[in-house]
Amino acid sequence: MSDRTYRIVLDCPDRIGIVTRVGEVITNNGGWIKEAAHYSDEENNWFFSRFEIKAESLSFSAEVLAQKFASLQKEFSMNLQVLDTSRPKKVVLMASKGSHCLSDLLDRWKSGDLECDIPCVISNHEDMRGMVEWYGIPYFCVPIDPSNKSVGFAEVERLVTEHETDCVVLARYMQILPPSLCQTLKHKVINIHHSFLPSFIGAKPYHQAAERGVKLIGATCHYVTEDLDEGPIIDQDVVRVKHSDKVEELVRRGKDVEKVVLARGLRAHLEDRVLVRGNKTVVFN
């Protein structure tokens, strides 16, 4: 028996009857609902929903299923997508000189923990080439010239397009993406910021934290926007630190949190459990 699944994710102005009407479209076509989750944001009068359907219970493709919702979408002013789990998402990883997040994601991918394709890794340095090519993944070094960043980012965009990328992950990639790239890849670029946002935005957050004398440090996985480290948050976590911990200890302890939070956030994205509205997310379990 195939576990191929169609995922329906939607959001719309809240009203009575949304789940019933969506369910009718599914069941009237013989669809078998495996899982469903819903959230009513009463403060903003907005509704979010996610269904998983046994693909084998339907005699047509995800594209055709999406078409069957066309009239409902119009009636309910619905944003709706239908995803087919048989086509793994193409995820391009980007890194600079830090290896901990990149190596963690590559290992999780290799072990099958992260169900996606990784068509290539892009970096602005050569340092990670050996590790990445050990996994049999193409590596592209695209230096970013501080005096003319547009040339490098044009090449990044070309590579992302050429590899039909569904998602870009900044695994401690230490360059600020230009607004044009953020717009082109809206809600498709995931970053791990090494602080518990909104604290310590920008460069060197562990140094900022050490200077502030915090008792908790953390990491934040978020979608990338042109507003640095202020995009919709997907996942976060923290770890305690002591007054006697120097910044080197904060960096050491922080790396473990960064890896876990980035992997958890990416998995939520890959499983289509993250819905974005404005600068906030709904993340279904």
Ligand SMILES: Nc1nc2c(c(=O)[nH]1)N[C@@H](CN(C=O)c1ccc(C(=O)N[C@@H](CCC(=O)O)C(=O)O)cc1)CN2
């Ligand atoms: N458009 C965006 N780009 C990036 C974001 C983002 O939210 N929006 N997140 C950063 C990640 N990051 C912290 O997590 C970060 C990376 C780099 C810098 C920075 O000041 N970089 C300098 C260059 C530093 C160097 O050359 O080593 C710069 O870009 O001028 C701040 C924060 C990733 N990109």
